[in-house]
Amino acid sequence: MFYDYESEQVEFMRGKIASGLGQGQYFISREGYSRQFVQKLGFVPFPGTLNVRLEEPFPAEQPAIRIEGFVEEGKSFGECKCYRIKLNGIEAAVVRPEKSHYPLELIEIIAPVKLRALGLEDGDPVEVILL
DSSP states (O other): EEEEEEEEEEEEEEEEOOOOOSSSHHHHHHHHHHHHHHHHHHOOOOSSOEEEEEOOOOOOOOOOOOOOOOTTTTEEEEEEEEEEEETTTTEEEEEEEETOOOTEEEEEESSOOOOGTTTTTTTOOEEEEEE
């Protein structure tokens, strides 16, 4: 879907906040990921993710920022792709691990702030603007 946002035509998607597995904090706080998020996205993400179940599949053909896999404390962590977005006016990113079992309609979002602190609760509708 397209929308005239601040005189620019941008693509956006609608969805609803969903509960996750609670593992986002563990992965986001790994040094190998957090260092690359700062270098490639320009922000230190809050240690956790916000899950959104979209009305339609996420368009994975969007330009992606590649986060490389690494080994930390003897464990392998896989690569992922990030996609710049805005959620409720906050610049953020969708994170799609290469070895994810999530359906394309379910996305994980990282941001420099705790997004749930904005009053977002499971089932709340949101618009994700693709940058």
